[in-house]
Amino acid sequence: MNRRKFISGVTLGGTYLATQPSITLGSNIGQTYHTKLREFSADIVVVGGGLGGCAAALAALRNGQRVILVEETDWLGGQLTQQGVPPDEHQWIETQGATKSYRTFRDKVRSFYVRNYPLTEEAKSRKYLNPGDGSVSRLCHEPCVALAVLAELLAPYLSNRKLTLLMEYRAIRADVEGEQVATIEVQHQKDGTKLALHGQYFIDATELGDLLPLTGTEYVKGTESKKETNELHAPEISDPENQQAxxxxxxxxxxxxxxxxxxxxxxxxxxxxxxxxxxxxxxxxxxxxxxxxxxxxxxxxxxxxxxxxxxxxxxxxxxxxxxxxxxxxxxxxxxxxxxxxxxxxxxxxxxxxxxxxxxxxxxxxxxxxxxxxxxxxxxxxxxxxxxxxxxxxxxxxxxxxxGTTDGLAKYPYVRESRRIKALFTVLEEHVGAENRAFVSNEHQKADEFYDSVGIGYYHIDLHPSTQGNNYIDFGSLPFQIPLGALIPIRMKNLLAANKNIGTTHITNGCYRLHPVEWNIGEAAGLLATYTLSKKTTPHAVRANETLLNDFQQFLRKEGIETIWKNI
Incomplete structure (x- = not known):
């Protein structure tokens, strides 16, 4: 597949600079510049260019922040593009249960086919066109189309120099001062170039929670025990090495x-x-x-x-x-x-x-x-x-x-990541249909989170595990995304924006899909933006009722639904 060059720039001290290596996105926009600079600075550094990372970057950019977006591969889009997974979505996706920007993204995918592909008149006339008619989703489409739409969404911010896009870079170390991340060092996957990235906020949107061990942020992985979480489907013994396929x-x-x-x-x-x-x-x-x-x-x-x-x-x-x-x-x-x-x-x-x-x-x-x-x-x-x-x-x-020569995806489809030890951890009793029946008279509804920053739905779907568990698959309820799950207990300027939020092994099974990851990332980008504008912290926003209400109002104005309606 022909990879075309994509412009990249950064505003640093009022000066326009450009990244050293070629930046590739798969879209014919701009050209490539070169420089010997090794340090870059922005308001927000987003590491991981999957759906959560792109949503976080776009949310911050449209609100005037300077953003560095770092991606390990040469394709943005994570599970939807480089991992080759058509979107797993719920049955209400066309009308609710996703953010406005995610729905805009989906609309642009359909529009791309209508404008550029030789569709039949019947297909072209469909309001909810599904190019592949795959049964897994109401919108099964090619990864390259998602890539093109993401390129279109990011293009204005590359042009106005608010966005620095670093492709094929991977985080390798961090400088931490107390409970603040000061610098993330990244290295180019091919030529070995190292760059130091400075920001006021760092958002971990990587597929595996890569910033957590680098920054000393406390995290868990694998399965928790029933004693730890009291979850109905939890095992008796925890095992950090027991992870989904x-x-x-x-x-x-x-x-x-x-x-x-x-x-x-x-x-x-x-x-x-x-x-x-x-x-x-x-x-x-x-x-x-x-x-x-x-x-x-x-x-x-x-x-x-x-x-x-x-x-x-x-x-x-x-x-x-x-x-x-x-x-x-x-x-x-x-x-x-x-x-x-x-x-x-x-x-x-x-x-x-x-x-x-x-x-x-x-x-x-x-x-x-x-x-x-x-x-x-x-x-x-x-x-x-x-x-x-x-x-x-x-x-x-x-x-x-x-975008490969061997027929396989560029990157593994990862179902389970490291997970932050968060201010709040979503348990099965909060969202699992069967478990809810044991703990609440409102067992037909998921628990309501006072600090909701979004909504989503998927059944709890755990694939066979590395330690020999067969499928664990059972019903959940339309749920909310709690702000506390995005915020580490200790670190002050690091936020989670992918599968690395405060869930358990079990509840990860319904929080890991495309529209939920996008919502999580968008909420993280808006949280960083809000705290910078108010000169406060994520911990303070969650703890202060006035700040929290104001932040949630900000989210709703940005098109994020915080409660389910009429389902």
């Missing part, structure tokens, strides 16, 4: 009558014969169209047909995360549909990613890639067909869809 997603299409067979993956024999060691037990081999149903854990058959045909009562995996439905476009434009492989069969749970060496991180990511490629090869050669045959050799890897 991550996934290396894969893009593919299907060309009937053609042969696109890949070389046999080097670890294919291992994954072909692999039987997960789970409690309760898995349904059989991992590479199979049977799996353990998340809710019941009973062996359940899935279907697979890459021409989108019905497979009886079984879910057709091809349709689940389909991002292009060729029938939405004029004849002759697409040879076949395009779909994303992010299924139970390519969840990787033989190791976790937080707090491991770079070598171990790479080892697990490479193994996860082998799993996804092995599943793809199995589909090409051995998957049962409705006609009694085996394999679909017309399946074709589409690395161009994900």
């Amino acid at each position: 991550f996934t290396m997603c894969l893009a593919m299409d299907y060309i009937e009558g053609e042969d696109h067979l890949i070389d046999k993956p080097k670890d294919y024999a291992f994954w072909r014969d692999f039987v997960p060691d789970m409690q309760p037990s898995w349904s059989g081999k991992l590479l199979d169209l049977s799996y353990s149903s998340p809710r019941t854990l009973q062996p359940t058959k899935l279907g697979f047909h890459p021409q989108g045909d019905e497979t009886g009562k079984m879910l057709n995996l091809w349709n689940y995360r389909k991002i292009i439905n060729k029938h939405n476009f004029l004849p002759g434009n697409y040879s076949g549909d395009i779909s994303i492989m992010n299924w139970p069969q390519n969840d990787y749970f033989l190791g976790s990613l937080p707090d491991v060496s770079d070598e171990t991180f790479k080892k697990h990511v490479d193994a996860a890639k082998q799993l996804s490629l092995s599943l793809f090869y199995w589909l090409q050669t051995a998957a049962p067909r409705p006609d009694g045959g085996e394999g679909w050799p017309g399946l074709r890897l589409r690395g161009d869809i994900l």
Whole structure:
């Protein structure tokens, strides 16, 4: 995929400066400048360019703040782009349960297709166009379109020099003075260039909570025990190494009558014969169209047909995360549909990613890639067909869809991060439907948080874990996002803006999806903005009723819903 240059600038002491390395975003805007500067300063430094990081940066920028946005890969957008995951959203998403800016983002995605793609008249006329018609979401679309929309949203702030965009940089160390972060040092992933970033606020929007250990911010990871949280589904013994599977997603299409067979993956024999060691037990081999149903854990058959045909009562995996439905476009434009492989069969749970060496991180990511490629090869050669045959050799890897040469996503789809020890931690009793019935007469409603900074919904969905837990999947209730979950107990100028907020292993399962992450990031960006304007602190805003009410009014004016209505 052709990566185009994107301008980057910073305001430092009233002087316009530019970053040293080439900044790539996938949009043809501006040009690249070079400089030998090694220090940069802004009001707010956002580390992590996923949905939470982009939302935090945009919220601060539109309110006049100077922002540095740092991203580890060469694509912004996190789970929606570099990780290849179409948005997981709730059933009310078109009318409520997301911020105004997130809904604007979605509208721009649809508009991009209408303006630029050869849609049929019928598809073009749909108010709620779903380009892929994938069943996982009301808006399944290509990662590159999300990338283009994010580029459009950020472009004015690059132009007016309020935003410095540092792509392919990773945080490697921090200077901390007491309970304040003073500097974050980042390093370019390819040329090794190091930069010191100074700010009044630092927002951790990384996929794994990378700033927490670097800054000495207290955090937890893995599973808490029932004794610690009193959660209905918590285990008796805590285990910080027990974390949800991550996934290396894969893009593919299907060309009937053609042969696109890949070389046999080097670890294919291992994954072909692999039987997960789970409690309760898995349904059989991992590479199979049977799996353990998340809710019941009973062996359940899935279907697979890459021409989108019905497979009886079984879910057709091809349709689940389909991002292009060729029938939405004029004849002759697409040879076949395009779909994303992010299924139970390519969840990787033989190791976790937080707090491991770079070598171990790479080892697990490479193994996860082998799993996804092995599943793809199995589909090409051995998957049962409705006609009694085996394999679909017309399946074709589409690395161009994900901006890679191997067909796999740029970065792992991470479901679980380090989590701050926060002023408030969301427990299962606050949002879990079954647990609520034990603690409240209002068991049909989630707990109401006086410090709500947003709302969201998703069922509590925990994928198989690194220590052998099978799916843990059960109902939750439409919930609020408490301000206290974004604020560390001790650190004064560090905020969480991704899956690293104050949840437990269990409640992470419903706070980790696309619109909730965006809302969390937007609230963090607005909190930093508000405290700078009022010359106060996040802790003081939450503790002072007058400040909190004023801040929540500010959020609502910015288009953030803080309560659910009429559901």
